[in-house]
Amino acid sequence: MKCSDCFQQLSNYLDGEIDAGLKRELEEHLGKCHRCQVVFDSARKTIELYCDGKLFELPSGVRDRLHAALRRRWEEAAR
Template identity: 30%
Template sequence: MKCEELVEYVSDYIDNNLSEELSEAAREHLATCENCRIVLNSTQQMILLYREHGKAQRIPKQRQQALYDELSAAFAKRNLNQDK
């Protein structure tokens, strides 16, 4: 599994809604990728904060896409730096 895939599946991974094959691929990737562990941890912390302190609000599609684009760009930059 690549970083971009993990970001796509992180919510389903947290909720145990992935197939066993995808769950195993995510676990293997998380074991070797610190950045994705940070994404997972941050997502889990955000969920806990919403549960404890606020109402979940739907993020507009445009903002969802902007967040995804920012994460994708960060991962792409990271991958380019690792290739050097």
């Protein structure tokens, strides 16, 4: 899995729309890639703040803002 794929799947993961195989690949990539790990961790922390860890109940407005923020962060990390 490439970083760009990882990021794509991260969005699905946050939406709770990821299948078990992809989730495993994502977690495997996160184990090897610090950049994606940082983005993933900040996403999880943000979700915990908003939703008390309930990934499936993120209001759509919040989710869109989160995705935008993650993309910025991910692009910054690429430099």
